[in-house]
Amino acid sequence: MTARNFDLDQLRTFLSVIDAEGFSAAARRAGALQSTISMKIKRLEAQTGQPLLLRLGRRVVPTAAGMHVAKQARRILDLNDQAWGDLSSERVSGSVRIGVPDDYASRLSETIRNFRLSHPDVELDLSCAFSVDLLQQVQEGTLDLVVVTRQPNVPGGDVLMRENLVWVAAPGFQPAADDPLPLSVYPRDMCVFRSSMTSALSAAGVPWKIVYTSMSLTGQSAMVGAGLAITALTRSMVPPELEAVDPSVLPTLPALPEIEIALHRRPGRPTDAARILGDMIRERLG
Secondary structure (H helix, E strand, O other): OOOOOOOHHHHHHHHHHHHHOOHHHHHHHHOOOHHHHHHHHHHHHHHHOOOOEEEEOOEEEEOHHHHHHHHHHHHHHHHHHHHHHHHOOOOOOEEEEEEEOHHHHHHHHHHHHHHHHHOOOEEEEEEEOOHHHHHHHHHHOOOOEEEEEOOOOOOOOEEEEEEEEEEEEOOOOOOOOOOOEEEEEOOOOOOHHHHHHHHHHHHHOOOEEEEEEOOOHHHHHHHHHOOOOEEEEEHHHOOOOOEEOOOOOOOOOOOOOEEEEEEEEOOOOOOHHHHHHHHHHHHHHO
16 A cells, blocks of 8 residues: 655644634734645645535634544644654753733644643743733743733834734624714723724724723623624734624724734843743744
C-alpha cells in the first residue's frame, strides 16, 4: 500500500478554522488572505476524499469525518512540535508569568501550546485581566510579559498589530429613532473601547446612553446579542452570534479609531524563557 502523508500546514490551517469557527476569523488571526485559508482546506478535503467542514449559519463546524481528522491532527502536530522542541539547542527552565485580557486569550492559545511543547521544563503562569491592570503589573515586575491594548499616554512596548474598531450589534439591530443610542460598555477607565465609542458619538452629535456595564466580553455579548445595546470591538473579536454593523444600515454611526495591540516586558533583563516566549508571540502576531 502506498504511504500517504498529511501536509502539516494544511492540518494547522484546518484546526485554526475549527477553533475560530470560521474562515474569515481564522484568516484574521493568521494574518492571511481568506482565499489562502480556503484553498488549503479544499486541498485537504480533496486528499481525504470527503467534506471536513460544514457551514451552520455564520459558523463553521467539523463534519463527523472532520472531527476524526481534527483529533488526529492535534496529535500529529503535538508530536511534530515536541520533536522540534527536543532538538532545540535552547534547553531552558524556570518560569514565565504572562498576562493577557480575556478578549485576546484565543489569539495566544496556539503560541502558548507550542511553547509548552518546545520547552516542557518551563512553568507557565497565565493571568487574565484588563489591559490597564496588566500594564501596572508588568511595570511593577510581577508579570514578565503582557499582551495588551495600548493605552493613551503609555510609552514603550512593541506594537504587534493594529486593528480598526467596528460597531457590533445583533443581526437586524435597529435603535429606536427618538431615543439615545444604547451602549454596552466596559467599566470607566478600564478599556479604550469605551472612551473610543463615547468620544466618537459625542463628536458626531449622536445622543447616547450607557445601559449596561460588564467586566467581560461574555457579558457584553449577552446584552448586545439580545438586541438591547450596541458596542465596539475589533473585527477579529466579533463572536459568531453578533455582526459588525454595515455603515449603510446605520449611517449616523461615526467611524471608530484604530487600536494597537502591544507586547510589554517587565523592566530589566528578561529570563531566557521570557525572551523566547516573547519572540514567539512577536513572530505569531507581529
